[in-house]
Amino acid sequence: MDGIHDLGGRQGFGPVRHAPDAPAFHAAWEKRINALYGLAVRRGVFNMDEYRHAIERMEPRHYLSASYYERTLTSLATLCVEKGVVTREELERRAEGAFPLALPAAAGRTNLVTRPRLAVGDRVRVRDDHVPGHVRMPAYIRGKRGVVVGVSPAYPFPDAHAHGVAAEDERTCDVRFSSIELWPDAAEPAMVHAGVFESYLERDGSDGR
C-alpha cells in the first residue's frame, strides 16, 4: 500500500535528532512491549510480515504521532484482536480508555508467475505495480531502472506472507540505483540500494536484452 510509513525521499523533514549514545529504549513499558511482540512471533500468533503490515495499517495521523514502540504496541494489539487472542473490549476495559488499533487489511497477492531469475550484473526495471496490501517495494523505486549487485537466499514473499496467502519463497536482489535516476535533478548524487523481490522486477530492455 502507498502508506504513510513509506517515507524514503519525502521532503519537509528537519534535522535528524542524533546523539552518539542514543538509547534504543526510553521507558520500561517499551522494553516489555518489544519483548511481548517477540514472544507473540515465537508463539506463532503472527509473523514478521503481518507485524510490519499492521504498523503500516495504522491511521496515518496516529502513525505519524506515535513513538516507535507505540507503533509496536498498536501492531501487537491489533493482531491479537484480529486473531481472536483477546478482544478490543477487554483491552479498553483494562486500559480504562480508548485503545486505537490499526485499520483493516486489504487483500494480499502471490508471486508473479513470470518473475525473472536474475543474477549480479543484470539491468532491471522495477515494475509499475500499485499494491493495496503489504509490499516491500518503497514507492521511490517504482518504475525506476537499476542494476543487480547482489542476490539473497529465498525469503517468504511479503505480499503473501502478511495476508495468509500461499506463495513460494523468493530471492531478493540488491539493486543499485542512481539517486539522480530516482529523483531527476532533485537529489544529491549517491548510489541508493534496495533489497527487491524478483516479483517486483522485470529485465530492463533498454540495453537491448
Place this chain on the structure above:
Amino acid sequence: MSETARAVQATAPVERRAAAIEAALEAQGWKAGEGIAEATRKVEEEWLPANGARLVAKAWCDPDFKRRLLADGRAAALELGFEFPRHHRHLVVLENTPAVHNVICCTLCSCTAFTIIGLPPDWYKDLEYRARVVRESRTVLKEMGLELPPEVEIRVWDTTADTRYVVLPMQPPGTIGWPEERLAGIVTRDSMIGVARL
C-alpha cells in the same frame, strides 16, 4: 465500545495500553514475565554493538577472515558464535574505502542486523532519517557530524527486505598494529551504520 463512543472517549495513555495488553495476554496463560526477562537479557547482554566491533577488528587484523566476512557475513559471524533471528538469512558486509562510503537505513520501518550492531538507536527509526538519508545523504551525514570529501562516492543501503547490512569502517591509520581487543574498543555503532568514520 461503539465507534462513536470510541471517537469521543479519550485514548488511554500509552503506558496503560501497554499494561492492558500485557495483562490480557497473561490472562490467556502467556508467561509474559518470562518472555520479558529473556528478551531484556538478550537486548542488554547479547545483542550488542560489541559483537559487530569484534567482527570489524578481526577483519582489520586477519585478511583471510576479512575475505570470508565480505563473501558471506553471516557465516563469518557464526564462526565467532554470534546468532541471527530466523528471518535474517543473509548479512552483507559493506567495506568503506578512501573512495567509497557506505551508510545503511530502513525507510519503511527500522530493520537492522540487531544481533550484530545492537537494537537501532531512536534517530535511526525516526521519520527524519528514514525520509532524508536516501535523497540527501551528504547533507544528512554532514548534519550528523560527518563531512565527507566531495570525491567520495556515497552508497546508501535501504533495508527493504530481510537481507541485513553492516558497514566495515576503515581502520584509523594511527591504530595499525594494535591488538584485536583494543581495536574492537574503538568501533562504534554509528560507524557500523555508516553515519560516522573512525
